[in-house]
Amino acid sequence: MRYIVIGAGAVGGTIGARLHQGGHDVLLIARGAHYEALKSDGLRLITPETTETLDIPAADGPVPARDDDVLILATKSQDTIAALADWPTDLPVVCAQNGVDNERMVLRRFSRVYGMCVWLPAQHLEPGVVAAHAYPYSGMLHVGHYPHGVDDLATRIVTDLGKRGLVARTVPDVMRWKHGKLLGNLANAVEALVGHPDGPVDGRAAVVDRARAEAMDVLDKAGIAYSTPEEEREVRGHQVDVRPIEGVDRGGGSSWQSLARASGSIEADYLNGEIVLQGRLHGVPTPVNEVLRREANRHAREKLPPASMPLETLVGLIDERCAAESR
Incomplete structure (x- = not known):
């Protein structure tokens, strides 16, 4: 399974980095100077314990999709529609975003939508660099099918997220969280x-x-x-x-x-x-x-x-x- 992280800023960059460190296939989607830095120098992840530069593939827009792709949407809510505009609508989308309207917006076009409640204090103010400030885990993520429930894909996503540097839980009532x-x-x-x-x-x-x-x-x-x-x-x-x-x-x-x-x-x-x-x-x-x-x-x-x-x-x-x- 390949995780395509759309919006590789503070939250998306940290999630993508931790999935990559856990041995998963990851593609980071970014724009402008951040994309150029990721492409040329990799992602620099700074935590209270370590500083690592990770060679994670990056793109500045949609790429040819695979059957096993999962989109992790980590943009700001005001960018949701534009960020997903050119991606195949049969792919599952995980909304790793603040607010409660993204899942509903995405469900208009994509048939498989998952909510993610993100507790992950991080910042991205410099191209190619993400600082994740939490310890011992960079973040805690609640994942569930939208509008409710837990299925096999949600369970697999949570398992993959939990392999390195993150705590993840499946919850049937993700929107309550x-x-x-x-x-x-x-x-x-x-x-x-x-x-x-x-x-x-x-x-x-x-x-x-x-x-x-x-x-x-x-x-x-x-x-x-x-x-x-x-x-x-x-x-x-x-x-x-x-x-x-x-x-x-x-x-x-x-x-x-x-x-x-x-x-x-x-x-x-x-x-x-x-x-x-x-x-x-x-x-x-x-x-x-x-x-x-x-x-x-x-x-x-x-x-x-x-x-x-x-x-x-x-x-x-x-x-x-x-x-x-x-x-």
Whole structure:
């Protein structure tokens, strides 16, 4: 079986590297300078334990497919449709992405779709280089058939993922886990806009708490199940603990990295925007997540650097929106 990783950035690059180290046939799909670096120099994987340069085949677009190919989609959600446009629709697709809308989008064209809930703290800010910050495993991955269930392919994928540097589990309710991860990812926009909270009394943490409380109210009213932080802590344990890497400054999460790379787009429509969508469908106001969605998109569009908005400005915008919706 060949794993084709579409979007070989922080998450995709780490998954592809670990599958390659486990002895599997892997092809990395990347673009621009990152693709050129992978093609000429290989993928440099930096972890708290080692730095390795891996000679993994790479391409900058679709290649002739084989019957045993599995597509692992690790792009940002806003790039899902374009990333899959030219791939054969009879291939299985694993959505190794944040958010909960990718699987549904992909199922419109591909008949075999799998969800993957990704806990994998990594960053990609330099062509050809991925830093995976967790120890003793680089990540924990929950895999299940979409919309629910576990089949032979999901079981085989999990077995292959677990051979080197990753912990993987099959779960029949993968979207419940992904909705739980969504609640955590609502903080991405806060981090990208005003920086990472320094502690529980930090004003940024209070904004995150407001966004999550609003989201849980929406999901509860919509009848959408989600995993809890207590479940996640019990499953994760200390298998994916973030550790410092000498010589590597750890920035922020995926949305922070989008602003740092000045990519021009950000995933907020599929994170905070998912809560806004569900709120509108079920008649629940979502002013906190709407402001976070709107401002994250504006910062990406205007190519503003991460953590460039004063916290007081963000809180003021949220309070203003809350007041307007309560009138």
